[in-house]
Each structure stands twice: as C-alpha cells, then as structure tokens.
Amino acid sequence: MNKYFKGILASVFVMSSFAWAGASDDNEINIDQSGDTLTLYIDQVGYGNKIGLDDFSSSSSATPITGSSLTFNIDQLGNENLLFGSLTADQSTYNMLFTGDANSWDWNIGETGSADSTTIDVDITGDTNTMNFDQGAVASAERLDLDLTVLGSSNVFDVDVETDDVTWSWDLTGSSNNINTLQNDGFYQEMTVTYDGDGGDIDINQLSGTCPTGITSCKGIITLDVTSDNATIQINQKDTSNDS
Structure with missing residues (x-):
C-alpha cells in the first residue's frame, strides 16, 4: 500500500471519529x-x-411550554436524539414520529397547571429507545387520548397517567421490550394492548384511586391481544391508589 493511499485512509478514519463523537x-x-x-x-x-x-x-432541564389549543407535529429521524419537555396546556394535540435507535423522549404534562383534553399520537420505529411520559401527577388533568405504535426491540417505556377519562392504546411489535404503565386516580380508565413479540416484560397498573366529586364508582377496562413466547405480564387492577 503506498503512502498516498495510507494518508487517505487515515484522513477518513479521523473524519469518521469526529462525526461519531459529534453524534x-x-x-x-x-x-x-x-x-x-x-x-x-x-x-x-x-x-x-x-x-x-x-x-x-x-x-438537561425541561422545555417550559404553556398555553391552550396547541398543535405540535415533531419528527426526529435518526439515532441518539433527545426530546425533553414540561408542558401545561389544555385542548392540545401532539403528533410525534421517531425513527432510529437509542432515542429518548421525556415529557411531563400538567406538572404545574391544568392539562385537559389532550390528544397524543406517537409512532416509534427502532430499537433501544426510551420513553418517559407523565401526565396529571400534580395538577388537574381530564380527558386523555394516547396512542402509541412501536416497531422495534429492546425498547423501554415508562408511562404514568393520573387523569380522569383516559383512553390509552398501544401496539408493540418487537422482542424484549420493557413496558411499565400506570393509570391512577381517575374515572373511566381504558387501556387496549396489542403485543406481538417474544421475551417482553409488561407491567400494567390500573388503579381507580379517588373518584371525582359526585362519582361513586370508578371503572377501568383492560383489553389484551398478545402473541408472544417467554413474555412476562403482570396486571394490577384495583380500587385503590396504591400500585403494589
């Protein structure tokens, strides 16, 4: 190999190293x-x-977003992307698309104020992604429609919803995914799960907690459609606010 060609290879290696470090x-x-x-x-x-x-x-600190009637359409295409946010908004719609591996989405809705009538549609394609979503942990939150579609493996999702009147649907295709989800302290909690993949670890907690004023019975519905070998699924459905 001549010195000129060796020099080209060395330059390519250095440039590739900088590109990887900059990711x-x-x-x-x-x-x-x-x-x-x-x-x-x-x-x-x-x-x-x-x-x-x-x-x-x-x-990282969260992005502070406040308002009402917000419409977000966010697409992140690639690997190792980050989305952090703290939102306080009523009557808002969020459409999210993530394509790639090792991406991270961390949102907290309604931590400091009301978050009523929220619609969220999320599509994730890729492996080893993480999702940490919270709504209504502190302030009032009512009417959430959350849809999650995932195609990929070894993803980790932690979803905590403390909201009245929730429709939470998720469709996962892939192996070795880890899902921990909580519906707590609300009237009419509905969850629909479609899981197609092997070796998954799924924890579902659906707890009625404290019913709203004037409501004597809080109801929850869980519907599962599972196609899997070696998956572990644990469901806690209780008339209580404790998840264990």
Whole structure:
C-alpha cells in the first residue's frame, strides 16, 4: 500500500471519529413558550439532535411550554436524539414520529397547571429507545387520548397517567421490550394492548384511586391481544391508589 493511499485512509478514519463523537451533541432547538393556539412543526434529521432548554454540556432541564389549543407535529429521524419537555396546556394535540435507535423522549404534562383534553399520537420505529411520559401527577388533568405504535426491540417505556377519562392504546411489535404503565386516580380508565413479540416484560397498573366529586364508582377496562413466547405480564387492577 503506498503512502498516498495510507494518508487517505487515515484522513477518513479521523473524519469518521469526529462525526461519531459529534453524534451526542449535534443540533438543538431550545423552546420557552407561553401563549395559545400555537401550531409548531419540527423536523430534525440526523444523529444526536435535541429539543430542550439547555445545551449538551450539563444535565438537561425541561422545555417550559404553556398555553391552550396547541398543535405540535415533531419528527426526529435518526439515532441518539433527545426530546425533553414540561408542558401545561389544555385542548392540545401532539403528533410525534421517531425513527432510529437509542432515542429518548421525556415529557411531563400538567406538572404545574391544568392539562385537559389532550390528544397524543406517537409512532416509534427502532430499537433501544426510551420513553418517559407523565401526565396529571400534580395538577388537574381530564380527558386523555394516547396512542402509541412501536416497531422495534429492546425498547423501554415508562408511562404514568393520573387523569380522569383516559383512553390509552398501544401496539408493540418487537422482542424484549420493557413496558411499565400506570393509570391512577381517575374515572373511566381504558387501556387496549396489542403485543406481538417474544421475551417482553409488561407491567400494567390500573388503579381507580379517588373518584371525582359526585362519582361513586370508578371503572377501568383492560383489553389484551398478545402473541408472544417467554413474555412476562403482570396486571394490577384495583380500587385503590396504591400500585403494589
């Protein structure tokens, strides 16, 4: 091999190393929003992108978004992308698309104020992605329609919903996925699960907790359609606010 060709290979290796290192701190969009009837479209394509408040040099803080009648359409296409957010919004719709591996989505809706009439539609294609979603943990939240469609393996999802009148549907195709979900403290909780894959670990907690004023009986419905070998599924359905 001549020296010229060796030099080309060395240059390619160095450039590839820089490109890989940059995947964890590439492009970022920082949002601090207050107001109503915002329509937001975001497309991020590539590796290591982020939607959040701070930069990549420190631990991430959430993006503060407040308002009502918000419409978000967010697409992140690539690997190792991050989406962090804290939202306080009524009558809002969020459409999310994630394509790639090792992406992370962490949203908290209704932590500091009302979050009523929320519609969320999420599509995830890829492996080893993480999702941490919370709604209504502190402030009032009513009427959530949450749909999750996943095609991939070894994903980890943690979904906690403390909201009245919830329709929570998820359709997972892939192996070795880990799902932990909680529906708590609300009237009329409905969950529909379609799982097609081997070796999954699924924990479902559906707890009526405290019924709203004037309601004497809180009901929950869970519907499962499972095609799997070696999966482990645990369901806790209780008239209580304790999940264990």
